[in-house]
Amino acid sequence: MNYLHILCPPVWEKLPSLGPAYLLSYLRGYNINTFFVDLNNIAFNLASLEMKRSWTINRTFTGNFLFEYCFKDHFEIFEKVIETIDKNKINFVGFSVFNTNRFFAIEMARFLKKNFKKVKIIFGGPEVLTIKFEGYRYPDFVDYFVMGEGEIALKKIITEDPLENIFEFEEQKDINFFPDFSDVDLNDYPRKNALPVIFGRGCVNKCNFCSERLLYKYYRHKDENFFIDELLYYKEKFGIEWITFYDSMLNANIKSFEKVLDLMIERRLNLKWDAQIAIRNDMCDEIFFKMKEAGCINLFIGLESGSDNILSKMNKNFTTEIAKSFFKKLKGANLHFEISLIIGYPDETEKDFRKTLSFIEENMELIPKIAQVSIFRNYPGITARRTTEYEEKESMKKLEFFVNFLENKKIPFTRSYINNLI
Numbered sequence: 001m002n003y004l005h006i007l008c009p010p011v012w013e014k015l016p017s018l019g020p021a022y023l024l025s026y027l028r029g030y031n032i033n034t035f036f037v038d039l040n041n042i043a044f045n046l047a048s049l050e051m052k053r054s055w056t057i058n059r060t061f062t063g064n065f066l067f068e069y070c071f072k073d074h075f076e077i078f079e080k081v082i083e084t085i086d087k088n089k090i091n092f093v094g095f096s097v098f099n100t101n102r103f104f105a106i107e108m109a110r111f112l113k114k115n116f117k118k119v120k121i122i123f124g125g126p127e128v129l130t131i132k133f134e135g136y137r138y139p140d141f142v143d144y145f146v147m148g149e150g151e152i153a154l155k156k157i158i159t160e161d162p163l164e165n166i167f168e169f170e171e172q173k174d175i176n177f178f179p180d181f182s183d184v185d186l187n188d189y190p191r192k193n194a195l196p197v198i199f200g201r202g203c204v205n206k207c208n209f210c211s212e213r214l215l216y217k218y219y220r221h222k223d224e225n226f227f228i229d230e231l232l233y234y235k236e237k238f239g240i241e242w243i244t245f246y247d248s249m250l251n252a253n254i255k256s257f258e259k260v261l262d263l264m265i266e267r268r269l270n271l272k273w274d275a276q277i278a279i280r281n282d283m284c285d286e287i288f289f290k291m292k293e294a295g296c297i298n299l300f301i302g303l304e305s306g307s308d309n310i311l312s313k314m315n316k317n318f319t320t321e322i323a324k325s326f327f328k329k330l331k332g333a334n335l336h337f338e339i340s341l342i343i344g345y346p347d348e349t350e351k352d353f354r355k356t357l358s359f360i361e362e363n364m365e366l367i368p369k370i371a372q373v374s375i376f377r378n379y380p381g382i383t384a385r386r387t388t389e390y391e392e393k394e395s396m397k398k399l400e401f402f403v404n405f406l407e408n409k410k411i412p413f414t415r416s417y418i419n420n421l422i
């Protein structure tokens with residue numbers, strides 16, 4: 001049996017995708033002939049400057065017309081997929097489906113099914129959760145759906161061609177294996193000498209607005225020494241100088257996080273890195289200094305609100321006081337960080353919103369940058385109450401007000417991440 005994995009555009013374009021690299025590695029470990037086409041990267045490199053701009057600023061919007069644009073102006077993309085299927089006698093084609101590339105993936109699958117009737121189509125990725133939580137119906141030409149991690153389910157589908165068509169949350173206990181990047185040329189990606197890595201899968205928190213945590217049943221991490229060997233391998237093989245952690249929460253297990261930092265320092269990795277971490281009150285000062293010494297250049301932190309009332313409704317495990325003290329420790333260790341905020345969380349009052357404005361203003365010397373500001377989204381399966389269309393419109397007004405506030409106060413923020421969640 002031969003398997004082709006396709007990553008459709010538009011998704012984040014800066015680095016090769018990590019999910020497919022793990023799938024390829026796992027399946028190859030079972031001697032399954034596996035191929036990969038990163039259409040996201042190919043399409044981004046072919047896109048006009050105007051299209052690239054739209055892609056970066058609003059992927060959801062771009063996702064609505066990108067398929068037609070590629071079909072009309074870059075049919076070579078489709079020819080490449082056809083050739084790969086023909087040449088390698090592909091039996092199964094899998095897609096990583098996200099909110100932004102869902103339309104492209106469906107249309108590409110439709111196109112392939114027309115041309116290759118016997119090829120079975122598999123959809124996985126976060127967007128497939130909409131079946132479970134929203135009753136979303138994908139077209140009948142999709143043969144299998146995988147929710148959560150893909151490795152075990154994909155192997156089963158490819159080797160057994162089973163009768164059931166939905167596979168839910170079959171998780172790997174042992175994640176000590178390398179992803180396989182051999183199908184892509186790292187020079188084709190905008191961020192040079194860099195790779196995405198993951199130390200742990202899942203998250204230990206349960207924020208009520210978060211759909212990311214629904215992709216995993218529980219948190220696991222790699223063996224710390226194994227992980228350091230993996231990083232050294234990337235350095236030697238690809239000349240990597242920069243790694244981006246894709247962990248939902250790199251500091252989920254403080255003890256092992258600290259051990260990784262110690263090993264990075266001891267074994268002189270000399271890598272720059274950025275990551276997403278959570279605010280917590282149980283990290284000692286020393287860890288912050290170790291992060292700096294181990295090469296940390298940027299951290300992404302979900303503050304989400306400056307109102308304790310809303311933080312508690314979100315089920316965030318911290319208060320604004322804890323957040324402030326955490327930010328002080330980061331600043332004390334000379335660590336750069338960026339925060340994200342959610343505007344219009346269900347039942348957020350005008351008073352709550354004002355508290356967020358005050359928190360940002362009072363701490364503008366402490367917070368280097370606002371990375372992401374978005375209105376609350378009704379993601380599938382989240383535990384927060386769903387907002388109405390009217391509430392969304394009100395949130396958009398608040399968001400506009402908030403952006404003006406940032407501009408007036410000259411608070412640095414990333415314009416391309418305003419209401420542009422991936």
Ligand code: SF4
Pocket residue numbers: 203204205206207210211212213248249278302
């Ligand atoms: S800490 Fe982040 S990944 Fe974990 S549940 Fe909260 S928002 Fe989701």
